[in-house]
Amino acid sequence: MSAPFFLGRVIDTIYTSGTDTETMTASLTSLCIMLTGVFLCGGAANAARVYLMQASGQQIVRNLRTSVFSAILRQEVAFFDKNRTGELINRLSADTAVVGHSITDNLSDGLRAVAQAAAGVSMMFYVSPSLAGFVLLIVPPMAILAIIYGRYLRSISKRTQDALAQATQLAEERISNIRTVRAFGKELSEVDKYTQRADDVLSLAQKEALIRAGFFGVTGLSGNLMILSVLYKGGLLMASQHMTVGELSSFLMYTFWVGISIAGLSSFYSELMKGFGAGARLWQLLDRKPQFPVNEGQVLVPDQLKGQLEFCDVSFAYPTRKEAPIFQNLNLRVPAGTIMAVVGPSGSGKSSLVSLLLRLYDPDNGIITIDGRDIRDLNPNWLRNHIGTVSQEPVLFSCSIRDNIAYGAMDPQAVTAEDIYNAARVANAYDFIQAFPKGFDTVVGEKGVLLSGEELKHSITLAFKTAVINEFLVQEALERLMEGRTVMIIAHRLSTIKNADSVAVLDQQRVAECGHPTKLLGNREGLFRKLMEKQAFLQEEQQRALL
Numbered sequence: 001m002s003a004p005f006f007l008g009r010v011i012d013t014i015y016t017s018g019t020d021t022e023t024m025t026a027s028l029t030s031l032c033i034m035l036t037g038v039f040l041c042g043g044a045a046n047a048a049r050v051y052l053m054q055a056s057g058q059q060i061v062r063n064l065r066t067s068v069f070s071a072i073l074r075q076e077v078a079f080f081d082k083n084r085t086g087e088l089i090n091r092l093s094a095d096t097a098v099v100g101h102s103i104t105d106n107l108s109d110g111l112r113a114v115a116q117a118a119a120g121v122s123m124m125f126y127v128s129p130s131l132a133g134f135v136l137l138i139v140p141p142m143a144i145l146a147i148i149y150g151r152y153l154r155s156i157s158k159r160t161q162d163a164l165a166q167a168t169q170l171a172e173e174r175i176s177n178i179r180t181v182r183a184f185g186k187e188l189s190e191v192d193k194y195t196q197r198a199d200d201v202l203s204l205a206q207k208e209a210l211i212r213a214g215f216f217g218v219t220g221l222s223g224n225l226m227i228l229s230v231l232y233k234g235g236l237l238m239a240s241q242h243m244t245v246g247e248l249s250s251f252l253m254y255t256f257w258v259g260i261s262i263a264g265l266s267s268f269y270s271e272l273m274k275g276f277g278a279g280a281r282l283w284q285l286l287d288r289k290p291q292f293p294v295n296e297g298q299v300l301v302p303d304q305l306k307g308q309l310e311f312c313d314v315s316f317a318y319p320t321r322k323e324a325p326i327f328q329n330l331n332l333r334v335p336a337g338t339i340m341a342v343v344g345p346s347g348s349g350k351s352s353l354v355s356l357l358l359r360l361y362d363p364d365n366g367i368i369t370i371d372g373r374d375i376r377d378l379n380p381n382w383l384r385n386h387i388g389t390v391s392q393e394p395v396l397f398s399c400s401i402r403d404n405i406a407y408g409a410m411d412p413q414a415v416t417a418e419d420i421y422n423a424a425r426v427a428n429a430y431d432f433i434q435a436f437p438k439g440f441d442t443v444v445g446e447k448g449v450l451l452s453g454e455e456l457k458h459s460i461t462l463a464f465k466t467a468v469i470n471e472f473l474v475q476e477a478l479e480r481l482m483e484g485r486t487v488m489i490i491a492h493r494l495s496t497i498k499n500a501d502s503v504a505v506l507d508q509q510r511v512a513e514c515g516h517p518t519k520l521l522g523n524r525e526g527l528f529r530k531l532m533e534k535q536a537f538l539q540e541e542q543q544r545a546l547l
């Protein structure tokens with residue numbers, strides 16, 4: 001007796017044998033034994049399925065996260081002007097979590113539902129192909145409905161994730177600038193703004209819930225329709241002696257089974273479509289080809305590198321603001337081993353010049369060369385490793401001072417404690433750092449904010465006490481570092497500029513004046529002279545305001 005039809009035969013036996021208790025007991029006993037076996041095997045198989053799917057699913061999520069993170073870091077800097085931090089963080093955490101859910105728990109449950117439905121449908125065909133064909137007429141319209149529903153769900157899920165990314169973006173920006181928010185007392189208005197964004201997410205989520213409930217309602221209804229059609233058509237077949245009671249009752253049971261599987265399948269399908277929607281932006285990120293190569297191009301041997309820099313007819317506008325050119329036919333030459341101070345009014349493009357040199361952006365026209373070689377032919381990684389940048393803003397990661405210093409090395413793993421102490425000595429920071437209770441192991445927060453309150457106070461006090469000599473120490477450290485290098489300084493103070501070999505004054509999208517600082521100061525009508533006078537005036541004003 002074959003298993004799928006076993007139940008039907010048992011029922012038929014009971015039905016036809018009347019009061020034959022012996023046959024009835026034997027049939028029921030064998031049924032119980034078979035079901036126990038099936039449940040035990042089923043339980044073990046289910047546990048294995050859950051574990052395997054979860055474990056491999058988590059592995060897929062981990063791979064997805066690392067691939068997305070690596071794809072983000074490979075993008076050119078202009079990409080980050082268009083895509084903001086909070087949004088990208090949201091893609092990395094929330095979107096991957098949604099995709100993760102749709103391929104872990106959900107996929108596991110979905111596969112079970114598919115297997116159950118397939119088994120149920122096979123049994124239906126086994127018992128009565130004609131009745132199964134009739135009952136399953138409901139499948140084509142349901143499939144069309146599912147496709148329409150799936151598309152809608154995908155798009156709404158994408159919109160929900162976008163709205164969530166907007167909310168995260170706002171939160172990230174405000175939290176990372178909490179000092180400014182607090183200084184202006186904007187906490188309440190920022191909460192209102194965040195609430196608006198959260199409301200956008202909520203209304204999309206409610207729409208999704210509504211459409212999902214509608215779909216579940218329809219699938220539930222289709223299950224009931226299947227049962228009704230079995231009762232109707234099966235009744236007719238039984239009346240015409242084409243079906244026995246056992247066959248009809250087992251067919252009905254399999255129809256129930258398929259109905260339950262369809263409910264599971266629709267839930268699986270919904271989650272899968274939601275995952276596809278959330279994943280759309282992730283696939284976009286993964287497929288995006290960075291506009292600049294990351295680690296390709298020429299590498300110069302140290303002997304070939306002298307360090308002469310030249311900007312030839314450079315025109316440039318930021319990709320996000322093409323209508324506002326920063327440079328137009330700018331020309332500038334910095335001989336190897338000299339110090340060039342770049343000055344100019346605020347917004348004249350001093351930092352942009354450095355960004356072009358570091359190849360964070362490419363000029364729209366013209367070329368930039370190092371020792372006569374177009375920097376576009378050089379390996380960008382190599383290029384940046386040979387340009388040391390010292391920023392006005394301290395850029396620190398939230399780890400120990402030791403790790404922050406080692407970060408600058410080509411291979412941080414190979415850096416010894418002595419290397420770190422030496423680097424700190426050269427930067428005149430050794431004594432300052434050692435004065436912290438935990439010395440080089442002091443953990444600094446984001447942007448250099450120290451984590452513990454006591455250390456924070458300590459650092460502020462120290463910074464205050466050393467502030468007077470600090471400027472001198474930094475200057476002295478820089479001078480030591482500049483030896484034998486080509487240097488571009490973006491400077492405002494005359495004291496820094498005076499030591500430069502030449503000064504380039506940026507104005508009106510080009511180099512307006514260029515020459516030795518003393519010579520330029522001598523020109524009473526010159527822009528450099530005016531800028532320095534203004535600077536001196538502002539400093540005096542500031543000092544007076546502080547008194």
Ligand SMILES: Nc1ncnc2c1ncn2[C@@H]1O[C@H](COP(=O)(O)OP(=O)(O)OP(=O)(O)O)[C@@H](O)[C@H]1O
Binds near residue numbers: 081321352353
């Ligand atoms: N990533 C960017 N995307 C779009 N515009 C930018 C970007 N960075 C700077 N700008 C704009 O380019 C112009 C030049 O900026 P840049 O920072 O180079 O000037 P700067 O001379 O260094 O100014 P400051 O002395 O105030 O630091 C400014 O109008 C600035 O708003």
